[in-house]
Amino acid sequence: MSQQVVIIGGVALGPKAACRFKRLEPESNVIMLDRSPRISYGGCGIPYYVSGEVSEITGLQSTAFHMVRNPEFFRDVKDVDARNETEVTAIDRAAKTVTAKHLPTGREETIPYDKLVLAMGSRPRRLPIAGLDLPGVHTVDSLEAAESIKAAVAAGSVGSVAIIGSGFIGLEMAVAFADMWGLEVTVIELFDQILPGVTGPTLSTMARKHMEEKGVAFRLSEQVARIEGNGKVERVVTDKGVVEADMVIVSVGVVPNAELAKAAGLAVSERGGVLVNEHMRTSDPDIYAGGDCVEVKNLVTGQPMYLPLGSMANRQGRVIGDNLAGGDARFTGVVGSWCVKLFDLGVAGTGLTLAGATRAGFDAVATHITAIDRAHFYPEHGLMSLELVAERGTRRVLGLQGVSVMGDALIGKINTVAAMLPQKPTVSDISNVEVAYSPPFAAAMDILNTVGNAADNILTGQNKGISVTEFAKLWDDADSNVQVIDCRENLQGAPLEAKHPGRWHNIPQGQLRHRLQEVPKDKPVFLMCNTGARSYEALVTLTDAGFTQVVSVEGGMAAVNAAGVDV
Template identity: 85%
Template sequence: MPQQVVIIGGVALGPKAACRFKRLQPESNVIMLDRSPRISYGGCGIPYYVSGEVSDITGLQSTAFHMVRDPEFFRDIKDVDARSETEVVAIDRTAKTVTARHLPTGRQDVIPYDKLVMATGSSPRKLPIAGIDLPGVHTVDSLEAAEAIKKSVAAGGVGSVAIIGSGFIGLEMAVAFADMWGLDVTVIELFDQILPGVTGPTLSAMARKHMEDKGVAFRLGEQVKAIEGEGKVERVVTDKGEVEAELVILSVGVVPNSGLAKAAGLDVSPRGGVLVDEFMRTSDPDIYAGGDCVEVKNLVTGQPMYLPLGSMANRQGRVIGDNLAGGASRFEGVVGSWCVKLFDLAAAGTGLTQAQAERAGFDAVTTHITAIDRAHFYPEHELMSLELVAERGTRRVLGLQGLCAMGDELIGKVNTVAAMLPHKPTVADVSNVEVAYSPPFASAMDILNTVANAADNILSGQNKGISVTEFATIWADAGSDAHIIDCRENPQGGPLVEKHPGRWHNIPQGQLRGRLNEVPKDKPVVLMCNTGARSYEALVTLADAGFQNVVSVEGGMAAVKAAGVDV
């Protein structure tokens, strides 16, 4: 039986739900309403438009066959009545109508529905400070904002940029300004690391060091107090100083647009997300919701979470489209997968970090390795850093995060674990997971298997590792009595012995059994090699010889250098 479906929101989920439903019920009528002038675009591509990698703004609104997804496209190609610049101001659940206002004219229409879909998205979080409305202060939330940002930079009046927030969009915008435009870029972050909440401190330090090497400055652990300027932005004031800037990007997260749902009496969580079941139904069975305006289930913790990602919105849109047509498709939840490109480095992850795991009540441990991402004898290879988070006792894998110059290679590892996480894999499962092998693509013992093997050694007590962050603390303490042994060969370790006499010692791993008398038993011993493999072998040797206060630096000198620890 034909239906009338009204969809509020036309960026990601709305168009996907509309088109899927129309394919299943071509005889039904779909009206899609959005308050913006342009609809159905890839907002995640905005930094790449600003950088110039996407040359034309219509590229973010076009199909793969170069048709612009405007209202005419939806009318003629998809048989969907798409109305831009039209804002829904009220929902009457009893009468099953929405009241929509055409913004250019102010005309209001009352539109009946059989089923309603809320795809209202999110809005940038606003800081409660003076100056956020000054000319030159931007958020990155629409194609119009993207055009304004690029226009101001291209005009040549901007030499310095301050970015408030070091999440995905903030860092992508930093790359765009520094790489394409050569601007002086400073990122200001409230937390003491970049990518807070999605990476641990070691990977964060590595990513920050890479961006600093490319010219981006960071002010970490600083709270923004105000944005100042005479008629336009000139500086950002923090609790620790000032940052001169002719352009400011606010990138401190988003909040779900749930006001319309709340006003209609739908259930909304304390943090503001619309509550839905696995069929994407709200508390009203005739109203569905998805995308940035809803909360979803975290399949690792079992708890609700907020995950505003276009990829998730598209998958949910298909589920909603099925169910509008009488189907029973489910969206079970998410594990929280992500990736971001930072100049020549890719960062990616899935599941929980150690900090997230501990907040969720897990007794978690993180294992870090930095190793070659494919066969060592193959001429083209890169170092990859992976961190596997697992629960002690059960050995359940809770998450994986990593960095590598070969982004596709890294994302393959992350996606493998992401597919496993809903099924509560153990360290042994990842240790033995089958992956495709050929020297140009992987090692015979894949790095994903290796990080799980390293985690197994730590969980069983066979290896006692410390992170680069922990090593940095030891190294910064000039009064530390830690005895550092470089397990590499003399051409690598010898120069550091000369540079740091009395602090740095060199005993190649292959010589250790014959030189045990040089290792003190009354001091903590810290073992170092290039990636952590030889220092682990050295730890086994020392443990067998009765040494107890011994640790190995995970990731070795490769990780130490990447994190910017000066030795």
């Protein structure tokens, strides 16, 4: 029996649900409505259009076979009645109709539905400050915004850019402006680190250090007070100073577009997301919702979370398309996987950070390693830093984050753990997880197995580690009386011993058993090597010899250097 399905929203989830449903029920009618001029585009690609890596804006709208996904495409190729520049102003659940307004003409129409899909997406969070409407202040939320930003830069009227917010889009835009256009870029962040909420401080510092080396400036722990300018934007004023700028990008997150749903009496969460079950049904069984306007279940914590990602919207769209046709497809939830490319560095994660795990009520520990990501003897290799978060007692793995110059290799590690997280893996599962091995691609003891082993050593008390962030604070404190034992060979360790007499001592790990008398027993001792392997061996030796104030610096000098710690 044919039915009429109305879809509100035509960017990611809407088109996916429409096309999937039409393949299952070709005889049914689908009407897709969106208020924007252009539909079905990859919004996550906007920074790459601004940078010039995507040369034409239609590249973000095109299929893999170079057809632009406009209303004509959906009509002729997908048999979907797609109507752009058409805003839905009301939902009448009792009559099962929506009121739609054609924005160019103002013409209103009442459209009946058998099933309704809410794919209304999100909108940029608006800061409560003056100056947001000045010319030259932009958000990154549409193809029209992308064209306006790129046109201004290409015209040569922009020499400096201030970016408010250091999340994914903010940092990607920083890369686009600095790398491709050579602009002066300053990122202003309210928190004390970049990528707040998704990385720990050590990995965040590594990513920031890399971006600073590429010319991007950061102003952390600063709150924006207002944006100023005479006829156009000229500066951003914070609680700690002023940032001069010819353009300002505001990228401080998004909020779900759920007002229509709330007005129609559908269940909406306190944070504003539409509530759905595993079938993506709302509190009305004839109405489905997905994408950026809904909340989903976090499969690690079991609690609701908001995760506005195009990849998730597409997966949910297929589930909804199946269920519109009478299927029993389910979207059980997410673990929160993400990745971002920052110049030459890949940064990625899945699950919880240590701070996130603590907030969720877990008694958790984070284990950091920095090591070569493939066989050390293979000519092409790079350093990778991983941080594994696990629960004490149960040994359950809660998350994994990392940074690497080999971004594809990093994503492989993250995706492996992401696939495991719904099954509540333990540290032992990570230690023994099977991964493909060949020297050009991995080490015989894969770095993923290694971080699992390192976490196991910490959880069992065999290894006592300190993060680079903690080490840096103590090292910079002249009153901390920190003593470093450098376990590397003399060629590497002796120069630092000479530079920091009385604080830095070079005792190669192979000589340590015969030089125990040189290690102070009445002061905190930090063991250092290249990556943490030899310092762990040294810790075992010293612990066996009765030393109690000894810890190993996680990730060693590789992590220290990547984080920009001045030793």
